[in-house]
Amino acid sequence: MKNSYNPSPQIATNIEPVSRPLTLNKTSFVQRNCRVFQARESWDRLFDEAYRADVEIHTDSHDGVIYGHASILGFASPVFRSMFKKSRTKHQVLIHGVPLEAVRTFIRFLYSSCYEEEQIEEHILSLLVLSHAFVVPQLKRECEYQIEHRLLNVDNVVDVFQLSLLCDAPRLGIFCNRFILKCFDAASTSAGWKAMRASHPHLEKKLIVSLKNENNRRKEMTRKLTERKVYLELYEAMEALVHICRDGCRTIGPQGKMLKEEQEPCRYKVCKGLESLLHHYFGCKLRVPGDCTHCKKMWQLLELHSRICIDSNVCRVPSCRCVSLIFYWIL
Structure with a gap:
């Protein structure tokens, strides 16, 4: 006998819809990381092998030439883009006053957005100047962060202070100013201070005035x-x-x-x-x-x-x- 009882469905009211819980697929996460690593490795290989490179970058050292691709460099830096618009043939770029390895680290960063710790520690000031000159804000912020948290010391604080003014880095300049005031006796006897006194005496007066104001503020x-x-x-x-x-x-x-x-x-x-x-x-x-x-x-x-x-x-x-x-x- 067929059961004739057919209960009517109950309808729930005043209940907010609940979203499905987020599921973390570990396999897809690992695959995504592998793809990112492979992509960065491919960009590094493209830079190292210089396949169909159409840009030659020369420095003062004359130890070698750095090859690059105008499309990649122009996409990463508006300064390179404006330089390459003038001619469509093979380009040559001259970068003065910066070591060859610093320029190589800078160009590699434009390809893969990566760097090695040893390279950035050795050429941090040169990379700060290059990132400002070629308008690469991501690298500039990274250089400022590394200087503030790891690489600033009594020997280079005066040089970094002067570069912060030239490279339009006000936060870094304030950080260096406070650092100099904390260890004024040691910083005022460094080689950077003597060079600043000879080349920019107004900066020395500015720091001395800041020291007096800081002492008055503490009093x-x-x-x-x-x-x-x-x-x-x-x-x-x-x-x-x-x-x-x-x-x-x-x-x-x-x-x-x-x-x-x-x-x-x-x-x-x-x-x-x-x-x-x-x-x-x-x-x-x-x-x-x-x-x-x-x-x-x-x-x-x-x-x-x-x-x-x-x-x-x-x-x-x-x-x-x-x-x-x-x-x-x-x-």
Whole structure:
């Protein structure tokens, strides 16, 4: 017998659709990495073998010629592109003032966007200049990062500072400026500093002015921190004085009340010293002539409290109302 019961499907409402979980295919990930590696290897082979190269790059060393492809170099650098537009025949490029290996590392980067650590450490300054001159921002950012985090030292900081101004690298210039100020004695005796003094004396004056401004800024910061510390100590002393006279603490009870035998630990660090000062103030025989330094300190605290007290009529600090009236008539 055929069952005639056919339940109707239940329709869910007010349920947001849930996206399928992301699946990570490890095999495809490895294959993708292999393809990237193979592509970079192919670009390196194209540069090394110079297959159908139509560009010759010469340097001052005359040790060799670097061959390249105008289409690749023009695509990677707008400067190369504008140079190659002038003629469609075999091109020759002259790069002066830079070692041959630095130029080779630079051209290889234009092909594969890769570099070797040893090469960039050895020719970092030359690569910074080349990346700026031929407008290769990716390599320029990498050079700035490597200099800031790994390769900057006392011997080359002055040279890097000058190059940062020439290569329009303001962040690197600020970084070098701060580095020089931190180790000014060592940097000012380096060979780079002497060369800068001979070629760009205005930069030396600029750094000396920066050093003076930095010293003044540190002195001002130290002064403000000292003032802040004094203000915090005075504030805590005022709070502790009101606490002693109003609630009682340790050996001094509140006015008109007995001192509690069991007391909680006081949260004011200056209470102990302030209580000793109060005991001395009320029992000192030299208080009236004004020869006691401890009484002078206590009087200064009472004076300060009376100046900032909101309502001296109900205040329980000793002599608060009297001191307020004295200053009222004086002022």
